Amino acid sequence: MPAMPASRLEDEAACARLCIDFANHLDARRYERVLGLFTEDAALDRMGNVSQGRAEIARFLAGRPVQTTTRHVCSNIRVSFEGEPEGEAGGVCYVLFFQGADDADGGAPRLSGPPSVVEYHDRFRRTPDGWKIHSRRICMAIRA
Structure with missing residues (x-):
């Protein structure tokens, strides 16, 4: 497989960073x-919503409920430019999702x-x- 040009590596890193930033900013x-x-006209599809x-x-x-704490752990981020129009890319990312109820005593939330x-x-x-993310479709991969 030929090496990717530096600008393409930078584009890939920027797209991968969007996945991580989404999780971190959402959880915080x-x-x-x-x-x-x-993007202004983006679509966010949360399992059909x-x-x-x-x-x-x-x-x-x-x-989003304020009494619930979430953590999204992203991995296996894959960004692809093949077959995409100029200035666009596709991607997939696996996300381990944790949800907890805030503790009344102020401690760490309980799973x-x-x-x-x-x-x-x-x-x-x-x-x-x-x-920017133009569309994100969230699909269940492994149900709790």
Whole structure:
């Protein structure tokens, strides 16, 4: 397999970073930063529940329960440019998902059940502000 040009490696790293930033900002409830990862006309499909555009994604984020803590652990991030139009890429990422109920005593949240594994199926687009998520489809891979 021939070596990838440096600019392509930088593009791949930027797209992979979107996966990690999404998980970190979502878990920390930095919702403005989550929104900034998406194109204006992005789609977020959470197992059939589709939010179209940043405004709808913002409504989904605002509706997340405040008494629940989540952790999304991303791995096996794969970004592909083959067969894609210029300035676009595809991607897939495995995500180990943990959810916990906040502890009334202020301690660490208690796990609400066993973790699940989901997959992010992404379409990335280069914008004047850098690479952004144009669409994300979240699919259950292994149910708790």
